[in-house]
Amino acid sequence: MAEIKAYELAKQQREISISEFFLKNRHLLGFDNPTRALMMVVKEAVDNSLDACTEMKVLPEIKIEINQINENRFIVIVEDNGPGIVKQQIPNIFGKLLYGSKFHSMRQSRGQQGIGISAAVLYSQLTTGKSTKIYSRVSSKRPAHYFELQIDTKKNEPHIIKDDEVKWDKDHGTKIEIEIEGRYLKGKQSVDEYVKETAIVNPHATFVYVTPEKEKFEYRRVTEELPREAKGIKPHPYGIELGQLMKMLQDTRANTLQGFLQNDFSRIGQQTAQEICSKAKLKADRKPRQLENKEIELLFKSLQETKIMAPPGDCLSPITAELLEKGLRKEINADFYATVSRSPVVYRGMPFIIEVGIAYGGELDKEGQIRLMRLANRVPLLYQQGACAITESVSETSWKPYGLNQSGSNLPTGPAVVLVHIASVWVPFTNEAKEAIAHYDEIIKEIKLALQECGRKLSIYIHKHIKAAEQREKIDLFEKYIPELAVSLSNLTGDKKEILQDRLQKLLKKELPSLEAANGENGKEK
Amino acid sequence: MEKMVKRNKSSEELKNLGLKVVKDIEKNKNPSVIVPIRALSNVIFNEKTKTLELGDKTSTRYFFNVAHAKKFLQTIEVASISKDLINEEKHASLRDVFYMAKRTIPGTNVNLVDEQSESDDIIEDLELITENSREQLNVNANKNGSVVGKVTIEDSGDVIRWDKLGSGGWSIPSNVEEIKFKKVDAKYIIYMEKAAVWERLNEDKFWDKQNCIIISSQGQTTRGIRRLLQRLYEEFKLPIYVLCDFDSYGFYIYSVLKYGSINLAHASERLAIPSVKYLGITSNDIEKYGLQKHLIKLKDHDLARLKQISEYDWFKNNKQWQKEFKAMKQNGAKAEIQALSARGITFISEKYLPEKIKNKDFID
The missing domain is CATH 3.30.230.10 (Ribosomal Protein S5; domain 2)
Structure with a gap:
């Protein structure tokens, strides 16, 4: 009984601490200064949009708009043509930290901890007190939903301010409006740079970006080819750490050690599983949850020592x-x-x-x-x-x-x-x-x-083109030197500068091959 | 009349340089100028005259050569500037010549000259090519250096008494050829590398008490000072003593005065004074006057320079000097003239110099 109580307490404590953890450690999440915070909010929203489009296999069309309300206050609007979010999930995704499907899957994706977009919502709430506005629609057959959300920081639960069905001209997609305190700067660490680089590495996506200064950038897609979909995989034994192994042993649905190894890891078959067990001197039918710490250490060592195929x-x-x-x-x-x-x-x-x-x-x-x-x-x-x-x-x-x-x-x-x-x-x-x-x-x-x-x-390119161009440039200098020499020389001797210049030009043509052959290094005066 | 002939001569020689280049162009040849090499490799120590002479090694500077072109252009341009100066009977400073040559070549981001050292260098080349001195090319250096003593001169029609010019003394122009000495009352000359030491001696009226002439520059000795010293020696047979820091740079200042400089070896005849003697500071002075606590540690570049100097032909077999070089290397330290001030501000004028001169405590 006491044990159950303790677990409940622990759960509660953890949920309380997540939002408060953010409050105290927002620098760790990238919200430590106003310039960076503006970039982070755009980034979290765009990451979500791109991931959503990838999942639905649509070519992303993402519109980013930043409106400046006053010197240090902005509204960030990000709109995509992704699959949209079903009504019940909207409050959780945007109004609860560490909520998301990505955390437990082993698949390449932009976000990983599911902390991103809800952190942006929380940041908005902390700096402006405003609710975040979300429009989302999953299909033309269903209505679009409109939410205004805040986060209950004590419980780490979404707090719904408004929940409506609205008209929206999009068949499917999501639009988010977040009001935050921030600062807009140009340069290497700006929103502008973030959007540009994102466009480079997502050549299948189109971005329209309107800056706070009302400049409009359009980054058009250059391919209709969607990125290959990344398959989810289970952890590979070589990649895990001891603590992670302990947690997996607790969480597994398998009843035997062998079953655990075969089911919960990638690239472990029946034979390999038995080999790992025997190396660790553990019986294959042991219950995963009942392994002692010492035994887990042996298992961990055995996992690292057994030859296992590289992950797919x-x-x-x-x-x-x-x-x-x-x-x-x-x-x-x-x-x-x-x-x-x-x-x-x-x-x-x-x-x-x-x-x-x-x-x-x-x-x-x-x-x-x-x-x-x-x-x-x-x-x-x-x-x-x-x-x-x-x-x-x-x-x-x-x-x-x-x-x-x-x-x-x-x-x-x-x-x-x-x-x-x-x-x-x-x-x-x-x-x-x-x-x-x-x-x-x-x-x-x-x-x-x-x-x-x-x-x-x-x-190969530089040596072929640039070095040749540099040499060419040096030789071109002679064309410029010739009139100068003609003037000085004419002044010195009284000869006509036009004639000297003419003769020098002809001489240059004659000398050109040897100048080029010398590759710019005629060396010292001898 | 003689002046006129001279002027025409140097102007003609500059023109000849140009005509040679024009001839190359007419012959459809890569235009070139032959320049004597001004470096240690082409300097010979003449045992007989005890001065440095320029050897006969030359280099050829071509126009159509990526590495030479700019310097070639500078040579012709500076020659043309000098010729104009001579024809217009005007004198320009080295700095003026630099600005007269300096411009950006149209259509490029290349400057004809970037630093004054480049145009200075060309002037020295032209001296050799045309066998005219810088002064004959109507180019002067900045005046530098002061002199005081019981001497009366005539300069550009003005009669000047060196002993009536207060704390500053007479400042030495870069060209002293036209100066006439009307009266010289002195037993010897002390040349020192430090203006501050000169000021000390002038304030103490050292020249009056000892009946001598004192001359200083700041750092390397200019040609004007060297020529002035040479004329005073040749016309009045005054002994010249050199007072320098006990370091490799001080030694080279002495070396230049006595034997001529490597860079201007061609002008030794007009500038070198083989009879000058080194007065101090010497390794012996350091011990005798207790300067051991006032030394400065040698740095790597000091040691490198010391090694170079000790290997020069004109020092190589000089036992006295080799002893000094060795002492410095062993001490690992150098001494400035001003270290003597540690013994009292007037120590140098009241004790050190009179004693050294009386005892003829010199290095030759």
């Missing part, structure tokens, strides 16, 4: 090299593009795919460091660049052989954009704000391999 790659949905290039081409005006999409590999049992794209030359800024775009499961990472494994991998790659300048272990310099995308069932972020990838050796190694592969393509 079909749980991942890469952008693909072809579409990544299309995405880069449409949004970045450069002279050269190269993209690489690697095969799936595994860190801690989690499959992941690294994709890299490089755009070079054209209108890109020649001065300073390259522009690094980091993305995880098609979501741009705009903050904490310095703490990210992607940044480390790019900095530690030696770029000089590929034709970019670099001083020490810094980001290379030159007119280039380097985009790195990691697609994984479970992207290891350094913290809950999900802005930086954790430093796993396997991930860093794979990113470097992808960068090198892309770098080799870049190097």
